[in-house]
Amino acid sequence: MISDSAIAAMIATERERFVAANPKSAALGQAAARHWHRGVPFHWMLDWGTPFPLFADRAQGAELWDVDGHRYDDLCLGDTGSMFGHSPAPVAAAIARQASRGLTYMLPTEDAVVVADALAERFKLPFWQVTSSASEANRAVIRWCRGITGRDKVLVFNGCYHGAVDDVFVDLRDGVPELRKSLVGQVYDVRQHTVVIEFNDLAALEAALAKGDVACVLAEPAMTNVGMVMPQPGYLEALRLACTRQGTLLVWDETHTISTGYGGHTATYGPLPDLFVLGKPVAGGVPCAVFGFTAEVAARMEQCREQGEKGHSGIGTTLSANALALAAMRACLTEVMTPQAYAHMLPLAEELAAKTKDVIEGRGLNWHVTHVGSRGEFICDPVPARNGTEARAKMRGDLEHALHLFLINRGVLIAPFHNMTLVSPATTTSQVDRLAEVLDDCLKILIG
Numbered sequence: 001m002i003s004d005s006a007i008a009a010m011i012a013t014e015r016e017r018f019v020a021a022n023p024k025s026a027a028l029g030q031a032a033a034r035h036w037h038r039g040v041p042f043h044w045m046l047d048w049g050t051p052f053p054l055f056a057d058r059a060q061g062a063e064l065w066d067v068d069g070h071r072y073d074d075l076c077l078g079d080t081g082s083m084f085g086h087s088p089a090p091v092a093a094a095i096a097r098q099a100s101r102g103l104t105y106m107l108p109t110e111d112a113v114v115v116a117d118a119l120a121e122r123f124k125l126p127f128w129q130v131t132s133s134a135s136e137a138n139r140a141v142i143r144w145c146r147g148i149t150g151r152d153k154v155l156v157f158n159g160c161y162h163g164a165v166d167d168v169f170v171d172l173r174d175g176v177p178e179l180r181k182s183l184v185g186q187v188y189d190v191r192q193h194t195v196v197i198e199f200n201d202l203a204a205l206e207a208a209l210a211k212g213d214v215a216c217v218l219a220e221p222a223m224t225n226v227g228m229v230m231p232q233p234g235y236l237e238a239l240r241l242a243c244t245r246q247g248t249l250l251v252w253d254e255t256h257t258i259s260t261g262y263g264g265h266t267a268t269y270g271p272l273p274d275l276f277v278l279g280k281p282v283a284g285g286v287p288c289a290v291f292g293f294t295a296e297v298a299a300r301m302e303q304c305r306e307q308g309e310k311g312h313s314g315i316g317t318t319l320s321a322n323a324l325a326l327a328a329m330r331a332c333l334t335e336v337m338t339p340q341a342y343a344h345m346l347p348l349a350e351e352l353a354a355k356t357k358d359v360i361e362g363r364g365l366n367w368h369v370t371h372v373g374s375r376g377e378f379i380c381d382p383v384p385a386r387n388g389t390e391a392r393a394k395m396r397g398d399l400e401h402a403l404h405l406f407l408i409n410r411g412v413l414i415a416p417f418h419n420m421t422l423v424s425p426a427t428t429t430s431q432v433d434r435l436a437e438v439l440d441d442c443l444k445i446l447i448g
């Protein structure tokens with residue numbers, strides 16, 4: 001119903017419109033290209049598909065302004081880093097307070113005590129550690145799991161993303177494990193130590209774990225990085241049981257699914273993991289992540305350290321758990337990521353899903369809309385995917401590119417990859433209405 005030529009025409013028109021509307025971003029882009037590789041301080045900033053990067057001026061709550069003075073309804077929210085709004089007042093105040101008191105000392109602060117209590121209360125795991133990113137937390141967790149089980153393999157699900165963690169960059173293509181082709185400069189064949197199977201495939205899981213060599217399963221309880229793939233009823237519980245039975249540790253990476261509700265997917269639906277990872281929004285956008293674990297895992301970690309030689313464990317970096325991150329995390333956990341915040345986000349996300357669905361159906365398209373709490377996604381296909389292979393097959397790169405450009409040019413930001421939206425405590429009904437309105441205008445033109 002939407003032709004390739006309509007998509008190409010929209011991309012061309014919207015690129016021209018973007019160029020005309022953003023002279024200051026264009027000039028900054030040229031200046032930045034003098035010394036930033038590919039013109040940006042980090043290459044992800046090119047993922048938006050705009051002719052040149054949009055330069056941000058400032059953001060507050062769920063709004064962002066660019067250097068040319070345009071205002072945006074921000075439903076991307078830094079791809080989750082600002083899921084609880086840009087610069088929430090308590091986090092901004094905590095950062096300001098800490099700024100003149102020293103930023104990093106390699107010593108704990110009083111904030112650390114409050115943070116650990118808050119994490120344990122919310123996520124039901126007694127012991128915690130802090131890293132600077134979710135990628136780093138996942139790398140630490142994999143290392144610990146291998147260390148304490150004495151097993152070398154990690155099991156992940158096809159289509160997963162857990163950050164810059166080479167061990168899990170393995171895809172299933174036609175049932176065959178392959179090193180992800182986009183991975184740069186990896187000379188080790190990580191497939192020797194990584195098992196990849198499809199999500200929701202219990203038989204494959206049981207067969208893989210039965211070999212007794214899998215240290216941990218690292219998973220999102222609902223996959224969010226290959227479009228969205230929901231667990232089928234009973235699957236997560238069966239996964240939990242299979243791990244326990246085989247002596248494999250279960251790790252939930254809730255970096256994205258923290259959108260589900262207070263305490264994330266785990267506290268909302270269970271089951272409890274052995275280890276738990278949360279990054280991105282946990283300190284309101286200050287680089288920071290945490291991993292938690294059971295008392296049993298903690299005891300095994302102690303044992304592992306006692307048995308090994310003293311020295312660097314390969315886990316952690318100098319700035320991990322610095323004073324600034326702890327101050328920001330304390331404010332974020334205790335004053336921002338509250339049950340009240342979710343009480344606003346969850347119903348508004350339902351509303352967003354319903355309104356997006358109405359627009360899509362109103363235009364005669366049979367796409368589907370799905371959401372994990374405040375994290376939503378519309379997928380250009382009628383049937384929800386059950387696994388990574390199905391989800392990949394549903395991606396419509398050019399169509400998504402056209403849509404994103406159209407939205408940006410009308411002051412609406414959604415994530416630059418697939419069609420992900422986030423509702424924050426600061427997001428309003430009128431912002432949701434505006435997304436629906438602009439999406440409708442876009443589809444009308446595309447359908448012709």
Ligand SMILES: Cc1ncc(COP(=O)(O)O)c(C=O)c1O
Binds near residue numbers: 161
């Ligand atoms: C589920 C999940 N885990 C971990 C990460 C890594 O986060 P970071 O890039 O902040 O290290 C991501 C990033 O998108 C993610 O989606």
